[in-house]
Amino acid sequence: TQLLEQSPQFLSIQEGENLTVYCNSSSVFSSLQWYRQEPGEGPVLLVTVVTGGEVKKLKRLTFQFGDARKDSSLHITAAQPGDTGLYLCAGANNNAGNMLTFGGGTRLMVKP
Amino acid sequence: EPEVTQTPSHQVTQMGQEVILRCVPISNHLYFYWYRQILGQKVEFLVSFYNNEISEKSEIFDDQFSVERPDGSNFTLKIRSTKLEDSAMYFCASTRGRYNEQFFGPGTRLTVL
Numbered sequence: 001t002q003l004l005e006q007s008p009q010f011l012s013i014q015e016g017e018n019l020t021v022y023c024n025s026s027s028v029f030s031s032l033q034w035y036r037q038e039p040g041e042g043p044v045l046l047v048t049v050v051t052g053g054e055v056k057k058l059k060r061l062t063f064q065f066g067d068a069r070k071d072s073s074l075h076i077t078a079a080q081p082g083d084t085g086l087y088l089c090a091g092a093n094n095n096a097g098n099m100l101t102f103g104g105g106t107r108l109m110v111k112p
Numbered sequence: 113e114p115e116v117t118q119t120p121s122h123q124v125t126q127m128g129q130e131v132i133l134r135c136v137p138i139s140n141h142l143y144f145y146w147y148r149q150i151l152g153q154k155v156e157f158l159v160s161f162y163n164n165e166i167s168e169k170s171e172i173f174d175d176q177f178s179v180e181r182p183d184g185s186n187f188t189l190k191i192r193s194t195k196l197e198d199s200a201m202y203f204c205a206s207t208r209g210r211y212n213e214q215f216f217g218p219g220t221r222l223t224v225l
Contacts, residue, residue, distance in 0.1 A: 098211060
């Protein structure tokens with residue numbers, strides 16, 4: 001069974017601060033997807049990283065896939081209140097029907 | 113922008129009743145998935161479906177569960193005899209190709225009383 005551990009579970013910061021969310025596993029994933037989920041809604045895809053060592057940027061968000069494809073990080077620069085939400089990482093396994101294994105999520109609150 | 117839709121948004125049922133949750137995947141997508149999220153817990157994979165058959169299923173997806181693509185647009189999840197522990201958000205997802213990213217619907221909140 002593949003597991004993904006996300007840390008921290010909760011993060012409360014002031015507007016303008018930087019933060020990093022980590023997603024770690026002992027298993028190798030074919031790709032890793034980051035989602036954002038609002039209360040009572042479905043996960044919304046932010047980015048997919050596929051290649052070990054890959055870095056992708058989405059405005060103030062920087063996503064990195066570990067060299068061994070076992071871990072990933074999400075870094076937010078100059079956080080804004082609009083970044084408040086639940087961030088989920090999910091690893092895909094191409095050998096298992098591309099099923100996603102989700103992390104437990106990081107609940108971020110950015111205070112103005 | 114095309115999106116996955118799900119109905120109903122909220123379903124309340126009595127224990128032992130059958131429920132059918134409906135999903136309309138993105139139109140040119142070929143792979144379909146169901147996940148569930150019990151309140152306060154991780155999103156969990158239930159089943160994947162391609163070419164009118166199940167590709168993978170988890171231990172959660174026992175004989176009480178079934179999936180079907182009854183026509184060219186709908187993808188359904190049936191729970192034959194609901195239990196209290198089936199209460200959860202159920203998410204449908206679809207993807208264009210086997211190794212492409214999955215797009216999720218807004219979910220159906222199932223409450224079993």
